[in-house]
Amino acid sequence: MDFGLSEEQEMIRTQVRQIADAFDLEYWRERDKTKEYPQDFLDAFAKAGWLGIAIPEAYGGAGLGTLEACLLLHEICASGAGTSGASPVHFSIFPPMPIIKYGSDEQKQNYLPKIASGEMNLGFSITEPDAGTDTTRISTFAARDGDDYVITGKKVWSSNLQHADRTLILVRTEPYEAVERKTLGMSLFLMDLKSEGITIREIEKLGRHCVDSNELFMDSVRVPATDLIGEEGRGFYHLLSGLNPERLLVAAEAVGIGHAGLDLGIRYAKERIVFNRPIGQNQGIQFPLADAYTKLEVAFLMVMKGAWLYDNDMPCGEEANIAKIRAAEAGFEACDASLQTHGGMGYAKEYHIERLWREVRLFKIAPISQEMALNYVGEHVLGLPKSY
Amino acid sequence: MKIAVLMKRVPDTASVFKIGADNKSVETDNLKYVMSPYDEHALEEAIQTKEAGKADEVFVITVGPDAAKETIRTALAMGADRAVFVKDDAASDTNCKGTAMILAAALKTEAPELIFAGKQAVDDDASQVPERVAELLDIPHASVVTSFELNDGTALVEREIEGGHYKMEMALPALFTTQKGINTPRYPTLPNIMKAKKKEIKELTFADIGLSAADVASGVTIEEMALPRQDRLNKILDGDNDERVAQLLSVLREEEKVL
Ligand SMILES: Cc1cc2nc3c(=O)[nH]c(=O)nc-3n(C[C@H](O)[C@H](O)[C@H](O)COP(=O)(O)OP(=O)(O)OC[C@H]3O[C@@H](n4cnc5c(N)ncnc54)[C@H](O)[C@@H]3O)c2cc1C
Numbered sequence: 001m002d003f004g005l006s007e008e009q010e011m012i013r014t015q016v017r018q019i020a021d022a023f024d025l026e027y028w029r030e031r032d033k034t035k036e037y038p039q040d041f042l043d044a045f046a047k048a049g050w051l052g053i054a055i056p057e058a059y060g061g062a063g064l065g066t067l068e069a070c071l072l073l074h075e076i077c078a079s080g081a082g083t084s085g086a087s088p089v090h091f092s093i094f095p096p097m098p099i100i101k102y103g104s105d106e107q108k109q110n111y112l113p114k115i116a117s118g119e120m121n122l123g124f125s126i127t128e129p130d131a132g133t134d135t136t137r138i139s140t141f142a143a144r145d146g147d148d149y150v151i152t153g154k155k156v157w158s159s160n161l162q163h164a165d166r167t168l169i170l171v172r173t174e175p176y177e178a179v180e181r182k183t184l185g186m187s188l189f190l191m192d193l194k195s196e197g198i199t200i201r202e203i204e205k206l207g208r209h210c211v212d213s214n215e216l217f218m219d220s221v222r223v224p225a226t227d228l229i230g231e232e233g234r235g236f237y238h239l240l241s242g243l244n245p246e247r248l249l250v251a252a253e254a255v256g257i258g259h260a261g262l263d264l265g266i267r268y269a270k271e272r273i274v275f276n277r278p279i280g281q282n283q284g285i286q287f288p289l290a291d292a293y294t295k296l297e298v299a300f301l302m303v304m305k306g307a308w309l310y311d312n313d314m315p316c317g318e319e320a321n322i323a324k325i326r327a328a329e330a331g332f333e334a335c336d337a338s339l340q341t342h343g344g345m346g347y348a349k350e351y352h353i354e355r356l357w358r359e360v361r362l363f364k365i366a367p368i369s370q371e372m373a374l375n376y377v378g379e380h381v382l383g384l385p386k387s388y
Numbered sequence: 389m390k391i392a393v394l395m396k397r398v399p400d401t402a403s404v405f406k407i408g409a410d411n412k413s414v415e416t417d418n419l420k421y422v423m424s425p426y427d428e429h430a431l432e433e434a435i436q437t438k439e440a441g442k443a444d445e446v447f448v449i450t451v452g453p454d455a456a457k458e459t460i461r462t463a464l465a466m467g468a469d470r471a472v473f474v475k476d477d478a479a480s481d482t483n484c485k486g487t488a489m490i491l492a493a494a495l496k497t498e499a500p501e502l503i504f505a506g507k508q509a510v511d512d513d514a515s516q517v518p519e520r521v522a523e524l525l526d527i528p529h530a531s532v533v534t535s536f537e538l539n540d541g542t543a544l545v546e547r548e549i550e551g552g553h554y555k556m557e558m559a560l561p562a563l564f565t566t567q568k569g570i571n572t573p574r575y576p577t578l579p580n581i582m583k584a585k586k587k588e589i590k591e592l593t594f595a596d597i598g599l600s601a602a603d604v605a606s607g608v609t610i611e612e613m614a615l616p617r618q619d620r621l622n623k624i625l626d627g628d629n630d631e632r633v634a635q636l637l638s639v640l641r642e643e644e645k646v647l
Contacts, residue, residue, distance in 0.1 A: 007461055008585055014422075015465070015576050049578035062578045 003304075005071075012071050019044050020079035025352045028084055031210035032355050037163050038210055041081070042088045046118025051092040056100065059112035065311035066245040069093050070252035070303055077256025080264075080352065082359040083208045086253045088121075091160045094249060095122040095168040097242035098188055102230030111166075111190065123167040123193075125158040125216055126239070133372050134388075135170070135236065136182040140218065142171040142189065148222045149173070149189065155216040157366070161200050162212040166190050170235050188235035190227050197221040207358030244320035245310055247373070250363055251303045251323040254331030257360040258296045261331075264353050265289055265338025268345070279341065288337035295330035302326060318381045321373040328363035328370060335360050389443040391434040392495060393468065394505035394518055395450045397459040398424045401510055405615065412610045423459050426506025428466075428573035429566040433536055434504050435467040436571060442538045443502070445469050451476055451490045457589065464584035465576030471589045472498065474597065484512075486604030488520030493597040495525060502543070503563040507532050515565075522563040529563040530556060534570050 005013070023041050031038055045051060054069050055061025062068075073093075076085045096115050099107055114120035131137035140153025151171055161167060167190075174185030193200070199217040230238040266289060269280025279285050306319030335357040339346035346353050364370050378384045399405070399419040406415040423431075434446045448463040449472040450456050460471045474494050476482070482490070495503070505518035515531070522529035534553070535546040547554040548567055576584070594600060623639065625632040640647045 007458065008581060010458070011461060011465060011576070011581050011584075012578075014462075015578075015581060019575050044575075047577075048575050049580075053578060062582055064582075 009068060009071060012068055013075050015048075016050065016072050016075040017079060019048060019050075020076050020081055020085065023079070023081060023085070025080045028081055028210075029349060029352060029355065031084055032207075033209075033349075035209045037212075038084060038088060039163075041085055042118065045089055049116075051089065051118050052112075052116025054093050054100075055096060055112050055116045059100075059108055060116040061112065065307065066248055067304065067307035067311050069245075070248055070307045073249055074252040074256040074259075074300070074303075077253045078259040080260040080356070082257050082260070082356050083253065083362060084210050084359065086256070087159065087208060087211045088163075090249060090253070091122050091124075091164070092116075092118070094242060094246045095124045097245065098168065098229050098238045099190065101241060102188075102238045106226070107190070107229065120166065121160065121164045122190075123158050123160040123164040125155040125161075125167045125169040125191075127155060127157045129154060129156045129215075133369065136186075137176065138170060138172060138186070139176075140169070140171045141175070142173050142187060142223065144173075144225075145222075147225050149225060149228070151189070151191065151218045151221045151223055153218055155218075157203070157213050158200075158216045159213045160211060161193060161214045161216060162202065164193060166192055167216070168229070170239060173232050173235075183236045185233050186235040187232050188229040188238055189223050190229055191221065191223050192227070195221045195223065207355065207362065243368075244306070244316050246367055247320040247324040248303055248306045248310065248316075250367060251299065251306075251320075251327035254324075254327040254360060254363040255296050255300045255303060256331075257356050258292065258299075258327075258331035258334035261335035261338040261353055261356045261360065262289060262292055262296065264351070264356075265334075265341040268338075268351070269341050272343075279343075285341055289341065292330065292334035292337045295326070296334055299323060299327040299330040317376065321376045321381075324363075324368065325370055325373045325377070328360075331360045331363060332357075389445075389502065390498065390500045391437060391443050391446045391502045391504065392498060392500035393427070393431045393434045393446065393448045393463070394491060394503065394521065395427045395431065395448045395459065395463055396424045396506070396509045396511075396517075397421050397450065397452050397456040398509055398511040407613050407615060411612050411614070413613065421455065421459060423462055424506050424509045424511070425573075426508060426510070426566060426568070428506075429568060429570050430504035430506050430564075431463055431466055431468060432571045432573040433564075433566055434502075435574075437502070437536075437538055438467075440538075447472060447498070447500075449491060449494060449498075450474070451482075451487055460589055461584050462576060464587045464589075465581040466574060467576075467580060468587075470587055472592065473589050474592045474594070476594075481606050481608070482601075482604040483606035483608060484514050484516035484520060486606060488517050488524060489604055490594070490597065490599060491517065492521045492524035493599055494592055495521070497597075499561075501561045502538075503527075503561070505563065505565045507565040507567050518563055518565045525561075525563075527561045527563060528558050529565070530558060531565040532567045533564045534567050536564060536566075536570065 052061030053064050057063040073086050092115050128138045142149040142151045169189050169191045173187040179185035197219040201215045203213050270278050272279045302323040306316045306323045309316035339353045339357050345351045379386050400422045403419045408415045437443050438446050446468050447470045448468045451474040474490050508515040530545050532548045533545045534548050537544040542557050542559050544557050625635045
């Protein structure tokens with residue numbers, strides 16, 4: 001059993017951290033306030049070739065695996081950037097996955113090098129207001145019309161669309177009622193967001209203010225058939241293959257934010273003197289911080305295991321879901337313990353922990369809720385009857 | 389033309405330093421190591437010179453323990469073409485003089501026309517090694533360089549001096565130590581990080597360059613090492629200003645013995 005990182009993986013950690021550290025906590029506080037997209041942060045990563053980390057070398061990427069991508073996103077988050085920094089990078093790693101695996105040569109040639117260089121930004125649009133977690137109930141529909149498909153419907157929570165060129169969208173190409181299995185009859189498109197008939201409306205939300213999430217309305221949007229990714233009707237399955245790595249990526253992000261949050265708390269616990277002693281001398285303050293640290297480390301170990309399994313072509317559904325559940329919880333607990341450690345100052349924007357606390361909360365809900373990940377473990381790992 | 393860059397692996401200055409149990413050394417277990425920041429400027433200048441088509445090759449050279457290879461990889465990822473690594477197996481207690489002897493001996497076989505180094509290493513801040521190397525190689529040097537321009541066989545440089553700049557032209561081969569401000573060191577890009585592992589690291593032992601641990605021994609014995617004491621006395625002085633000044637002096641002189 002080898003738990004060590006390779007020299008190259010270690011270098012990935014240090015170099016990513018160096019770039020991320022150039023954007024300090026004040027930078028992110030400012031972005032959180034002004035909602036200005038962190039384009040210069042994204043550009044710095046694009047320029048140094050990081051956006052193509054998981055894109056094959058033949059298409060301008062580095063051809064590395066999920067493990068390296070997890071290290072990248074963990075370090076970004078551990079720098080204090082939070083989801084504000086991680087998400088824009090995340091969008092160049094996760095949405096291209098089905099293109100890499102199921103896209104045509106032409107699609108790969110057209111899109112992957114541009115995604116790797118940062119020239120093209122993506123979003124992904126799966127969630128719908130009336131389907132929620134039950135993805136098979138989506139109703140956005142693409143009807144074939146000559147060389148095009150015509151898409152009508154609505155999506156919610158589609159992130160990054162204010163800055164994206166295209167979105168990877170899951171739609172029905174056959175109605176729910178007409179299919180043999182409910183997971184059939186859905187297809188993936190890489191839809192051009194400049195197409196006619198598209199309306200995008202931003203959602204006001206709890207955190208990650210500088211990276212948008214949106215409602216997306218499509219009224220007879222013409223999408224050329226050449227933008228269909230993979231096989232018509234098998235979109236859900238194409239997407240599925242990317243969901244485990246995505247769970248691992250967000251788990252790595254959650255742990256990273258937890259580390260950043262915890263570091264702030266540890267520093268404050270050492271510096272803040274009350275009753276003539278640093279507050280960190282009180283076990284009531286020390287234990288939650290120590291406890292949070294142990295949970296972060298355990299969660300990260302599961303992230304690494306899941307990523308290693310995935311990169312070695314082994315099943316990792318169990319590990320990816322466990323990692324996601326534990327990491328989302330550990331990340332939030334760490335930030336919460338840190339916020340508590342800060343006392344009143346934890347509530348003040350100036351101390352940064354409140355931003356991380358708001359941002360890390362997301363991972364208990366998205367991209368998959370804790371409950372649905374537990375459903376996976378209950379059903380697929382423990383063999384209990386499906387509850388829904 | 390061949391450019392050499394002298395490079396040192398040093399503890400990250402953001403690390404927390406602890407004295408070892410022997411009271412004579414720094415505990416190294418939990419230290420994070422990096423390339424000395426001034427060396428990053430040296431390497432950047434070398435790479436830029438090559439990119440401008442004025443040199444054919446850039447190599448880094450370092451003396452150190454096996455772990456120094458990690459820093460070498462960083463240098464290769466930044467853009468050095470290859471590395472020469474003199475392995476200090478004996479972990480000899482060499483200091484600036486010995487290190488300069490080792491580097492000079494290893495550089496003789498390479499015969500670079502141009503050598504860059506950081507103006508000092510941020511661990512011991514000695515500012516000696518590059519200058520000693522230049523002396524041993526019998527080539528001219530200029531230190532604390534803030535601007536560098538290579539012309540046909542000569543280099544036009546600016547040195548920082550108290551209150552101004554010193555402009556000088558020197559014939560190559562020569563050695564230059566770099567100061568902040570000369571350039572902005574690049575981050576290694578991901579593609580270059582991946583290329584780095586395929587680049588050559590030439591390993592040399594002391595024997596390969598005709599030296600022994602005894603030749604380069606520092607001859608310095610460390611008696612004791614201690615961190616500066618850092619605590620608060622929490623003493624509140626009473627009285628008027630004159631009285632308080634007198635009390636303060638007495639505390640500093642008699643109790644704390646810092647004056
Ligand atoms: C900031 C943000 C960004 C997002 N970005 C994107 C994006 O870019 N693209 C995209 O497609 N989506 C995105 N999402 C959507 C996200 O993936 C969903 O919100 C998430 O999957 C949950 O779906 P839902 O909101 O419809 O919750 P619902 O399905 O309505 O569920 C509500 C609650 O009920 C629970 N629940 C439902 N069914 C069960 C059951 N059977 N057993 C137990 N519990 C159950 C859920 O766990 C949840 O707690 C984003 C969301 C947020 C908040």
